[in-house]
Amino acid sequence: MLKKTLAALALGSALLGAGQAMAANYLIDKEGQHAFVNFKISHLGYSWLYGTFRDFDGHFSFDAAQPETSKIQVKLKTASVDSNHAERDKHLRSPDFLNVAKHPTATFESTQVKPNGNGSFDILGNLSLNGVTKPVTIAARFIGEGKDPWGGYRAGFEGSTRLKLKDFDIQKDLGPASQEVELILSVEGVRQ
Template identity: 50%
Template sequence: MKKTVIAAAMLMLAPQAFAAPETYVADTEGMHASVNFKVNHLGYSWVAGRFNDFKSSFVFDEDDAANNSVEVTINTNSIDTNHAERDRHIRSDDFLNVKKFPQASFKSTSVTKDDDDGEYTVKGDLTLYGVTKPVEFEIEEVGAGKDPWGGYRRGFEGEMELKPADFGMNYDLGPAAATIYLEFHIEGVKQ
């Protein structure tokens, strides 16, 4: 009986086993991560595209979302809408002005988890066109697990709405195109 009490006391005094925060780097080389966008075209349809060159990393703590963070850096010259003339125009000073602003970036300032649906709210600073603004968007985990090469992967997806005019881009495409939707599909490899 005495040994059982001592063993129980030792277990209570032992540090709790919590998962440590894990660092991941987006698998952009394997094309398992993407930053896409869409913008309404004249109210009739959508123009969609992507940025072909970007880097992203994130920290994930399953036990405490306050330890989570994400960073993304985008090469703005890598914009691709599958239409060379349109891409040249978007790269010009009418829109992204890639010569003056070769990068766009996002760095989170906080991450919280919604216990009801398991989604995360990410807040942070988006720098676009040389202007930094606070933004907020929702992400959700797609899945996690071992890969066939002995590594471990974790994936998230989310969407952010932004108004180019808020960042100083004032080229008028009409009211239907006033909002751009950025879509993130990030599969990270645990480091």
């Protein structure tokens, strides 16, 4: 009887400990506008053109003690591109660029998270954009986590990556200074 009780206590402690070591799941806070998918690209080598995608959602899992177990998934509506210029946005939605009629969504799904120390990570994953799926690496940094004023718990990150337009079958030639676009990400999630 004592052996069975000790075994049950040991098993219960092991399960409880395993549950505490598991990553928490977070929903990206799109509703509160605490997440952004922005971009910048050189305009003729003279200045920067900035824009954002207004409509996306996703989720991630994160455990600060074991960041390598983290995962992230994001789905973005390409027609939500906004560069603060209606005619340019119409062109960005056309087959010359995002071809939103044929490819209305872009997705990112992580395959590996590599901690680099000091709260920085390389997030490796597959980006599907304009009908092409390619591996990308996002250089990310943990900003912080904790309770919010509404009784929830949040965690936030920022990151960036550079994409060659031709890698994603965007053939419009914008000149030698504009062959790559930088994605700049800021993500805050609410623990579920």
